[in-house]
Amino acid sequence: MVQRTPILNFFSHLILVIGVIVVFFPIYVTFIGSTQTAQQISSSNPISLVPGSNIVESYRFALFGGKTEAGASVAPALPMMGISMAMALIIAIGKIAISLLSAFAIVYFRFPAKNLVFWMVFVTLMLPVEVRIGPTYQVISDLRMLNTMSGLTIPLIASATATFLFRQFFMTVPDELVEAARMDGAGPMRFFKDVLLPLSKTSMAALFVIQFIYGWNQYLWPLLVTTDEKMYPIVMGIKRLIFGEVYIEWNVVMATAILAMLPPAVVVILMQKWFVKGLVDTEK
Amino acid sequence: MEKRVLFKSAWLPWVLIAPQMAVILVFFFWPAGQALYQSVMQQDAFGASSEFVGMENFQRLFTDPSYLESFKTTAIFSILVAVGGLALSLLLAVMANRVVRASGLYKTLLIWPYAVAPVVAGVLWLMMFASPYGVIRYALIEMGFDWNHLLNADHAMALIVMAAIWKHLSYNFLFFLAGLQSIPHSLIEAATIDGASPWRRFWTIVFPLLSPTTFFLLVINIIYAFFETFAIVDAATHGGPGKETAILVYKVYYDGFKALDINGSAAQSVVLMAIVMALTVLQFRFVEKKVHY
Numbered sequence: 001m002v003q004r005t006p007i008l009n010f011f012s013h014l015i016l017v018i019g020v021i022v023v024f025f026p027i028y029v030t031f032i033g034s035t036q037t038a039q040q041i042s043s044s045n046p047i048s049l050v051p052g053s054n055i056v057e058s059y060r061f062a063l064f065g066g067k068t069e070a071g072a073s074v075a076p077a078l079p080m081m082g083i084s085m086a087m088a089l090i091i092a093i094g095k096i097a098i099s100l101l102s103a104f105a106i107v108y109f110r111f112p113a114k115n116l117v118f119w120m121v122f123v124t125l126m127l128p129v130e131v132r133i134g135p136t137y138q139v140i141s142d143l144r145m146l147n148t149m150s151g152l153t154i155p156l157i158a159s160a161t162a163t164f165l166f167r168q169f170f171m172t173v174p175d176e177l178v179e180a181a182r183m184d185g186a187g188p189m190r191f192f193k194d195v196l197l198p199l200s201k202t203s204m205a206a207l208f209v210i211q212f213i214y215g216w217n218q219y220l221w222p223l224l225v226t227t228d229e230k231m232y233p234i235v236m237g238i239k240r241l242i243f244g245e246v247y248i249e250w251n252v253v254m255a256t257a258i259l260a261m262l263p264p265a266v267v268v269i270l271m272q273k274w275f276v277k278g279l280v281d282t283e284k
Numbered sequence: 285m286e287k288r289v290l291f292k293s294a295w296l297p298w299v300l301i302a303p304q305m306a307v308i309l310v311f312f313f314w315p316a317g318q319a320l321y322q323s324v325m326q327q328d329a330f331g332a333s334s335e336f337v338g339m340e341n342f343q344r345l346f347t348d349p350s351y352l353e354s355f356k357t358t359a360i361f362s363i364l365v366a367v368g369g370l371a372l373s374l375l376l377a378v379m380a381n382r383v384v385r386a387s388g389l390y391k392t393l394l395i396w397p398y399a400v401a402p403v404v405a406g407v408l409w410l411m412m413f414a415s416p417y418g419v420i421r422y423a424l425i426e427m428g429f430d431w432n433h434l435l436n437a438d439h440a441m442a443l444i445v446m447a448a449i450w451k452h453l454s455y456n457f458l459f460f461l462a463g464l465q466s467i468p469h470s471l472i473e474a475a476t477i478d479g480a481s482p483w484r485r486f487w488t489i490v491f492p493l494l495s496p497t498t499f500f501l502l503v504i505n506i507i508y509a510f511f512e513t514f515a516i517v518d519a520a521t522h523g524g525p526g527k528e529t530a531i532l533v534y535k536v537y538y539d540g541f542k543a544l545d546i547n548g549s550a551a552q553s554v555v556l557m558a559i560v561m562a563l564t565v566l567q568f569r570f571v572e573k574k575v576h577y
Contacts, residue, residue: 008382009383016379030408101301102305104300105298106301123312125564126560131533134536171287253407276395280459
């Protein structure tokens with residue numbers, strides 16, 4: 001510190017603590033809600049902020065589904081989490097794989113129309129799924145990919161940001177490494193596999209965190225291409241619990257919300273270093 | 285910029301690039317082309333045939349009061365989200381940069397809402413304001429403020445703005461913190477020796493040096509508010525009470541998939557593409573010029 005300013009320091013901590021409380025409060029309320037019973041919540045004004053005793057039952061209900069007392073059936077969250085997990089992993093790994101390959105081609109080869117290829121990848125930045133939902137849906141439907149895992153994931157796999165990130169990184173790899181590899185008689189693929197891939201580990205980890213969260217949190221796209229309950233990811237499952245039901249089991253909704261945010265939150269917290277790096281790098 | 289040493293092969297680069305190209309051609313360029321094509325066509329009521337109508341769909345769009353209203357809604361929404369979110373996260377980042385002790389802990393505690401899905405963020409905030417058990421709603425009513433986001437459009441807007449800011453706070457916070465940490469300490473020290481107060485140091489040194497980060501975040505936040513908040517709106521207000529919180533992306537979805545106006549929705553898609561394009565170009569032009577990083 002430049003100057004000793006105890007009052008200002010106290011003030012800083014105060015603001016940060018308030019910030020942390022504001023950030024946590026919605027989660028806290030939701031968690032508390034998930035430990036109560038549906039009757040307890042719907043008859044309370046406001047919801048009690050001390051934990052209830054229904055935690056096991058709420059999460060069992062959310063995970064495995066069942067019939068409510070009012071007679072409505074609740075879809076189990078466990079298979080939906082499986083779908084989300086598969087989706088997030090396929091999108092993250094798929095993006096990394098195809099971007100590594102195309103960045104390798106763009107950086108280490110000279111071929112006709114290279115600039116055109118580069119620009120085509122660049123333009124995809126300007127076409128997020130939100131702006132082309134209608135026509136992309138028609139393409140998926142024409143290809144008979146509705147309600148399939150490939151329909152859920154492949155259209156989201158192309159990523160200009162990942163390609164640029166790897167391109168940027170490959171540019172910093174010293175040319176001497178290529179020369180050395182060539183001198184030893186290694187072909188391009190050998191060089192890619194034994195030199196470039198090991199060097200790219202950090203970037204891959206950083207990108208994985210960001211893309212895993214991206215994939216897990218996809219909402220609009222699954223909303224369009226899935227009509228079969230078996231293919232719903234968990235983030236869609238939550239909304240279905242709230243709308244279209246006469247009697248809402250709020251404790252189950254809250255438990256499902258907690259379950260839906262758990263995996264990506266764990267990834268962020270455990271891989272914080274990669275997460276920060278990935279976030280900053282992909283936006284450069 | 286190009287590598288000095290390159291590999292030579294006539295076919296290998298094409299094989300390497302093929303997966304990426306296949307995906308973007310089929311799922312990006314084809315649909316984008318379709319959107320352009322449909323935006324100048326008009327399908328008849330039975331969907332049996334369509335004819336070329338030129339700019340008619342766009343004309344219809346820009347004379348449609350509900351579309352113009354949605355533009356206004358989106359503009360208000362994104363300004364509130366961007367300005368509110370940046371102000372709050374800058375405050376937190378400046379404070380976290382000040383405190384030496386526990387700054388790592390604060391960082392960890394503040395960054396993880398990034399992991400929360402927008403739709404979950406919408407649901408969380410909805411539940412705090414929902415009737416009858418919402419905690420914040422209860423507190424507001426106790427204070428004499430009659431909260432009702434189901435009937436009052438301003439309340440509904442406030443609800444999605446808060447959820448959207450909350451969800452993006454961690455992102456802005458991280459970038460501001462990185463920007464603050466890159467400001468040379470010697471500058472601050474020099475100003476302190478000259479007797480500048482912390483308040484003055486912030487506004488005359490830190491804030492101007494931070495302006496590249498701020499501008500970058502401003503663009504990113506507008507893109508975020510425009511395109512990535514669909515799920516928040518869908519979960520928290522459904523575009524309601526009437527259509528007062530139906531932002532543009534919500535309207536594309538609603539018109540295309542609920543009201544089944546394919547050509548109108550395609551025209552809206554084209555307008556949105558133009559907006560993203562403008563924002564992306566703005567962002568990149570700026571990144572090139574950026575000196576402090």
